[in-house]
Structures are given as C-alpha cells and as structure tokens.
Amino acid sequence: MLEQKAIIMLLEGIRDTLYMTLVSTLIGYVIGLPMGIVLNLTRPDGLKPNRIIYRILDFICNIIRSVPFLILLILLIPFTRAVVGQSYGSSATIVPLVICAAPYIARVVEASLNEVDAGVIEAAKAMGASNIQIIFRVLLVEAKTSLMAGATITTGILLGYSAMSGTVGGGGLGDIAVRYGYYRWQTDIMIVTVVLLIVIFQIIQNLGSKITAFFDHRKK
Template identity: 65%
Template sequence: MWTKEVTDMIIAGVGETLYMTLVSTLLGYAFGLPLGVLLKVSDKEGLKPNKLLYKILDVIANIFRSIPFLILLILLIPLTRFLVGKSYGTTATIVPLTIAAIPFIGRMVESSLNEVDPGVIEAARSMGASNWQIVIKVMLVEARTSLISGATIATGTILGYSAMAGTVGGGGLGDIAIRYGYHRWQADIMIVTVVLLVLLVQLFQSIGMMIANRLDKRK
C-alpha cells in the first residue's frame, strides 16, 4: 500500500542518490582529470613522453577498471570504515564510488585530449608556450566539448554504480529498490525507483549535451 511514508522515503532516496552521484563525480574528476592529463602528456606521442610513468598509470587504471564495482565495494570496506567510520550509508558509499570513478574518468579525459589537433599544439609550442600552458590553455580548451560529453557519461555511470551499492546498504534509490522491491516483492516501489533512476540519467544526459552543444565552436 502506497502511503505518505513511502512517498517521503522515495523523495529522500532521490536526494541521497543525487548526493552520492554528484559528490562522487566531483571527487572523481578532482583525481581523474589530472590522471587523464598525465596519461596523455607521458604517452609516447605526448608533450613529455615518459614510458615508465605511462606504464605505471596505465596498469593501475586498467586494474581498477577491471574490477566489478560490487566486488570493489566489498574490497574497500576496511578503507571506507577507516575514512568515514562506517561501511554503509550514503557518505560511506562515496568512497568506493570515487575510487571506481577515477580510472574511468582518467581514460575518458585521455581519450578527449587525444582528439585535439596536433597542429594546434605545435602552433602553441612554436610561439613559446610551456607544456603547462599548452595543457591548460590549448588542450583542455580545445577538448572542452568532448570533456563535457565524457562528464555526462561518467555521471550516468556513477549513478548506476550508486544503485548497485544498494545491495550492501548504500542508501539511495538502489537501496530502496533492493529492500522493498526485491526482498518484500513490492513491485510498485521497484517500478517507481527504476523510472526515477532512468529519469535522473536522462536529466544528466540532457544537461550535459546542452552544455556541450553550447561550447562546441563548430556549431
């Protein structure tokens, strides 16, 4: 039976899901963006090739991207408990979400920077720009449309991960879907949570594409 308590729970679940997703995305980019830049710069065709550094970062990114999120969630329980004092709940879930997001975002950023025309980089270098200036004022600016599109994809992926965290009491809509839709066989609650998750993904997608289109100087 649908009651006011259920409605309040769903609304709170939406808030928790947004909190986990947005904070994890921001933290993921705080570490993932530099990772992507380092991967690009240290590549054999980068601004400052460094085979050893690239190999180390490449292996680390590949290892973490290869671990399914639910397994990573369990593996990181000791670290999560150390950092936030507990291993369940929305704030605790941000830890594994962020760690899962960093290598994914790093690869997205690297891919976006690879799309920058080498001629533009060479032109900046010929005018005396330093590597730091080329990265900040040329590469990131030229790749901004692709970076925004990548951020949209990353946000949707992290949102999906946050729903998976519901299996271990991670909070949010995923937790509600598991507790009520699965364990108690309340199909109506399950359907509502799924619809809301889809709508949130579509919302992020629409906002991201709108921003990307406005920044796309080719249009």
Template identity: 50%
Template sequence: MNFNEYVSTLLPPALVQTFYMTFVTTIIASILGFFIAIVLVVTKDDGLKPNRTVNTVLGVIVNAFRSFPFMILIVAMIPITRLIAGTSIGETAALVPLTVGAAPFIARLIESSLYEVDKGLIEAAKSFGATNTQIIFKVMVKEALPSIVNGITLAIISIIGYTAMAGAVGAGGLGNVALQYGYSSFDKNVMIFTVIVIIIVVQIIQVLGDLLYKKIK
C-alpha cells in the first residue's frame, strides 16, 4: 500500500476511532477515578473522615485492577462487555475494558495530587468553619488542579496505548491498522506510518496538557 492510499483509506477512520475511544474513556474514567480518589483521600487515617476498613478495601480493589495486564483484562471482561455493549467487538465495546483499566490508574494519580495539598490550608479552612465538602472542592481540588491536569494528560497518553492494544481484539483504531494492515500483511510502510502518527498524536496531547497546566498554574 502506498502513502496516498494509506492516508485516504485507512488513516481517517482509524484516527476517528482512536480519538473516540481515547476521549470517551478519559471522560468516564476521570469521573469514576475522581470519586474513587476523593474516597481514598478522605478515609485515610489523617483524612477528613478516617475509615480504615473502607480505605483498605477500596485500595485493594484499585490495586487489583491496576495490576491486571490490559490484554488479559480485555479478554477477562468479554462477558461483561457483551452484557453492557451487546458485543465484544468494535470501538464502543472497547470502552468497557478501557474504562475499567484506566479508572483505577486515574484514581491513584488524582489521589496523589490531592494528598500533596498543604495540610495547613486544610486546617485553616477547618478553623474558619468550612464543611468537609467545601474543604474537598474549594481547597483540595482547587489547589491540586494543576497536578491533576498533569496526571490526566499522562492518563490520556496511556489510554492511547491501551487503544492500540485493544486493536488486537477488533476494537479498530490505529492499533488495528498497525496490526492488521502492517504486521499481519508484512507491510512495513503501514507500520512505520502508523507509529509516526501515534507519536505525533501523543506529542500534541502532551503539548496541550503542558499549556493547560501552565495556564492553570
């Protein structure tokens, strides 16, 4: 396959599928990860509402999902994916394992960002009579926002890598192009083109993330 055929036939739909999987997954996983992180931070021994049992159980669950190799997670979740999406093939079906794989990772990133907030600010807010909800959203989240943006940028780049692996099981996207039309068809040009496109996409996302971080900071 020559470059013109690649650009006109394979690349556009693959890019759309990759962006769709990446950004829908990021949104859903970030929402889930945010609430998981809040619970983990609040229930720590020095948190606003210490609860060792909840913190330990939730921490174990998060760590268990984080430790799963993504390819194994995709296969293990096929029955659940079929139940939720009605199929286990395609970019929409891939959102299920992608979200399950990304949410714990994002949760730990956000947890780390929140936990780094100066404890003096939290104590000051308490002394002014702020409620726990106000402390979480108006102090902790506000102070941690630049770090959270950095973390989510890192997560987006990781999710792009996940979508490439999801392509191996028929999810579509750039990973599927690289495997099906490049590796399996022994077409090194397609492989090289696709890798270059993925690198460019990652670089663009990193630059945008850095700009947003500086703006918020």
C-alpha cells in the first residue's frame, strides 16, 4: 500500500482542500451575499428599484461568470501575487476562488430572495417595516432554507474548482492528483485523491441537505 510519506501528504491535501473550499465559500458569501441582496432590491420589481446599480452589478456578475475558471486563475496571477505575496499554494488559490465564487453566490442569493412570496413582503410593508427591516426580518428569514441549499451547491462547486487550481500549483488534493497522477504516472495516488474528493463532496452535500431540511418549517 501507500508509504507513510504519501499518507501524510494526502492528509495534508485533505486539510488544504477543506481550507481552500471553506474559506473561499465564507469570503465568497461575505461579498456575494450583500451583492445578491442589492441585486434583489434594485431589480425592476424589487423593494428599491434602481436601474443603474442593477445593470452594473448584473454586468459584473455576467462578465466574471462567463470567464472559465481555469483562465480566470491564470489571468488573476498578478493580482493574487499582489494580495497574498505569491501566486501558488492554497492561500493564494483562495483569491481566484473567491473572485469566481462571489458573482455566482450573488446570483444564487438573488434567485433565493426572488422566491420569497410577494404577499409576505406586502404584509411587512403594511406593518410599517422599513426596507432594512424587510431584508433582515422577512426576506432572509423566508429564504433561509433556499439560501442554505444554495450554499451547499456553492461549496460543492468550489471543492471542484479548488481541485482544478491544482494544475497551476494550487495545493490540496487536486494539486497532488496533477503532480503524482499526471506528471509521475502514479495512478494509485491519483485514484486515492479522486476517491477522497468524491467522499468529501458527498459529506458536504449530505450535511448541507440535512441541515437545510432541519431548518425548513414549510412541510414538516
């Protein structure tokens, strides 16, 4: 079987992959969540329609999302170097992951908020709620489970993207798979990393679905 060195390397790979995926999801939401809220607010039938702001955010989201991640990764190397100090390793990979994830998250959040029943928003307005109160006490509350489901999908996608960053020395399991499986023809290590990625993905997806179902009071 695998020698001890390889096992340690794989364990470190798992750690780095989880680090990249979770941290980039988290920072992605710090940027994407407010962006999604603003998109929802400023859309033509939103709480505070604003054509200009909506168009700008809409444009940014579409531009970034239309660039394939691998190209974005390379395109952003100078920026990553400026932010992190280096362009390789797992911390550096978080930069393009976040930039790729934020507009995606913004869209997912926007879609979740759009699903909130207009009648409930009207009821809140009739109570005398301000837009801020409607966002925090109604929109985010009612869209809660939809947002959780979106976060689960996003995390899964970022897991895949973090592995893709292995091709340019991103670190983590993807990096190991590329270095050992592709350049050194060590198929066994490659298979192990793929299995590990599948297992991690399953855990994220199942955990996410369970948490979402737990908090959903609509059908229980």
